[in-house]
Amino acid sequence: MSGAHYDLIVVGGGAAGMMAAITAARMGTEVCLVERNPKVGRKLYITGKGRCNVTNHCTPEEALAATPRNGRFLYSAMSRTTPAAVEEFFTSLGVELKVERGNRVFPKSDKSADIIDALFLELKRLRVPILQERVSAVCLRDGAVCAVEMGEGKNRTGLSCKAVILATGGASYPATGSTGDGYRMAEELGHTIVEPRPSLVPLESPDPFCGEMQGLALKNVVLTVRGRKGKIVYQEQGELLFTHFGMSGPLVLSASAHMRDFGKEQYACSIDLKPALDEQTLDARLVRELGENANKDMANLMGALVPRLMIPVLLARADIPGEKKAHDMTRGERRRLLELLKHFTVAVSGPRPISEAIITSGGVKVSEVDPKTMASKKAAGLYFAGELLDVDAYTGGFNLQIAWATGRAAGESAAESIRASEG
Template sequence: MYDLIIIGAGASGLISAIVATRQGQRVLLIEKMSQAGRKLRITGKGRCNLTNTLPLKDFLKHCGSEPRFLYPSFNKFFTKDVVTFFGDLGVKTVEERGGRIFPQSGKAQDVFLAMINELEDSDCRILKDTEVTKLIVEEGKIVGVQTKGYKPQIFKSPKVILAAGGESYPLTGSQGDGVRLAKEVGHNIIPTLPSLVGLKLKHYNGERIDPSIIGFGVRNVNATITLESGKKVCQEFGELTFRENGVEGPIIITLSRQIARLLSQGERLFLNIDFKTALSEQELDEKLLSELNIRGKEDLRSVLRAFLPHELIYLAIYQTALDPRKKASFVTSQERKEILAFLKHCQFEIIGDFGFEQAIVTQGGVDLKEINQKTLESKLIKG
């Protein structure tokens, strides 16, 4: 008999186990993969962005469609508490641009090792290569879990924490087990979708346009998602990166969270990029006309260098279908409008996302109406 069983030895499971053992509880931590904390060790590109110094009100704006649900939890354990928690484990932290908090070493591995070392010295049993197949419930109360095997084992406890993750980065072990287990004991499940993920674009192929555009990042752009009718859905300003079959980057993954459900419903959506946000359309048109007149003997590709890096010139030529060798003095008024449209309203139809394999988080899962906001305990199953 254990005081607490935790399913999943990722970041949430490890922290939960540490807090529980410090309170004197006998803990069983079960991980289905051969190693604990696999996703933790690659997070933040291997550097592990622990938290952010934004005020709680602003922080919650970045926390999905139901941010108020998290208020009681963050009110008890927020940025200073996170820094103190890891400091007590021996992990020194530093604050970087944008209020982001990282381990001073810059290594996610150090964060993982600090937690696993404490647990190995505590009253916590860690079972790896062990998959939980069933939550055992009797008379509306959790009494234990059953694991997979030739002879399934049953481990008993009056309390279970489900920290099995979502479905993003499935190779790290996040394959929707937690959602399945919750559903089997009666929880309503909101359909899961990839979120904070790159977007695939129709009629866009970086290799065909020019290989140099793959991995090329553009800063200070406006990205707007619109419906087929032209109605704006959402908009973000910042940086995006072109990939072989679509786009990703900070503003794209933020937009993906806001349109995931619409995409899954088959709604036609369009990505509109403004590459020259500092200039109005009229100002840009006047500058373009001036450049074409002054540099009349140069070809169009040369003139476009005044407005775009060479990687994007390939994209401009591809999108407008204009002849890059055409002399500037022969560019027609209609062709100038097409260039202007590319610079201020470059549009692609969105045909999907990069999937759970590249998604940072999972959208959907257990219906929050069935979870106690103050304790995160199931309202359906006691314990």
Template sequence: AHDIADALWKKLKKCRVEIRQGNVKEVLTENGSVIGVRTENDVFEAHSVLLACGGASYPGTGSNGDGARLAEKLGHTIIPMRPSLVALTSDDEDCPAMQGLSLRNCGVTVTDNEKKKKPVYTDFGELLFTHFGLSGPTILSASAHMRHMAPGRYTVTLDLKPALTPEQLDQRLLRDLEKNKNRNFSNSLDELLPQKMIPVVVRRSGIPPEEKCNTITREQRAVLLDVLKHFTVEISGFAPLSGAIVTAGGVSVKEVDPKTMQSKLIPGLYFAGEILDVDAYTGGFNLQIAFATGHAAGENL
């Protein structure tokens, strides 16, 4: 946010911090310790260097992974960087058909199709259908748990009516069908579902759109109930890293002193923020990581 950037900028001026801009090409060392940095045009001597270059999620700001590459040249282990808190892509044609539809109260369950054990993630809240798949707060949080992404490995299952038990929802369906008994099935779901979702649910239920509500069988109703409580979307992958809210991976924290943020390998080299292999849920936690590690490094370098 501009307000936050302005506040930090004013503080720098107040403290008379000298700001030099340049693209750092190399962190210079001598006898295993930091002695400065080399940019495209200059060499800056320094007994301490702080790498706080971010991850790779916002290349427009300069966070393009260069910091991790600088650290790797100095011998640091880099945990492969991947997107976290990111939208999910899907080849399911139903997603673009519902593009722009936001569900506020939706149950979300993510299962790993290879392990077939308990779900890797469950949540309740807001979700958004996009032209490429799924997004929204619940999906961003879910992505942090999908650590072995591969096409078809994960399935997202949505409970479209999480406030109702299957028995309660069945009673609701009976009432709606009775209320619209002389209407076509496709015209009976207006009070139950958003308009964009009705054609998709009708198709998934297998009930002909033109079938009259008073002819729908118990078996057909059971299939419709299952679609509403278990609306599945097969996931093909993550949206690009450049669009992720945060980067997972980076400099291994095993090689950094957590009290001072100094490298355990190179005296005088410090790290702070998203360049480190640390990531958390959305909601201010990643900002807290940046501020806390930045403060620790600043106090000690």
């Protein structure tokens, strides 16, 4: 393998890397894709609970509005590769798509494998070789990219090239190959790395009752997150899960993307367990339940209102003994119960480790990258795409939309630059 040459080497076979390689190859560039895993698209297998939330069926402006971290940097790439263009791209590859709640776009089959297979087959059709190797360094000559090094020690080999696209992902989910290698390589090439932090991540709580309800999933509840001054930073209806460390599930992961200042802020979560009923209606229902089951213990009566695992926690927090008869309930006890059903508070101490995050916030500083071309301002012939950049968005297909858009921009720009150099 040593001594082989390609016009362009794409490092990383995830969403951004595959899109970059396909784009450049379609433009007639001789491309090689290097991926350390045995298969490409490993992280795509787990997105959208294994169904792959490809993009969001919205305008480029709406996609940018859902990107709190350096959304403006993505304006050019997102305008050229819109969510509609991504849908068209996959449809042209034979993947039927559908739009679900929140404009989330999925393959009709609900299988992420269909997205990965479509990309893989297109790479195959374009005769793009895929090497299973770990790239250890990008080499420069006179300030310009000239090769990549692969492997370790005596097994180290090299591939010469005219350009490199780094699309190695962030530091989340290291089991999928996102080990932060790209940060190190970018830094070695003169780039500044904004400290990677977890985003779209479960939350830890000091409240012991979370562990007591471990495994309990609540559906159709409303989660509200407030900052130190009581300002609502997130509010949405959906599903969450109690765990041994705190909370997880779709609502919690989405909320975490809005909770960006754990160092300065103190966040408080509140769950409305009965969002369909206002307080007055819910109170009337409580009165009715208590009247119709006057001789029942409260521990038994509560089964009509909340899941079994939650009953002892709710009663303990409302200071109501489980063996208390419904007819002995005081107005004050009923009021406390009502308050908990509408505002079940959970303290939050911080996010789980970055290895458990779906997305990494932080990465290559965007002021050092050309927003139109994704080209490095530090090294000629070097490009970036995807999660390696210091951009991230909320859940809903927006992070993959960023991967496709930056991947295509990098692939196009690298191919055009190579073509121009051949003059």
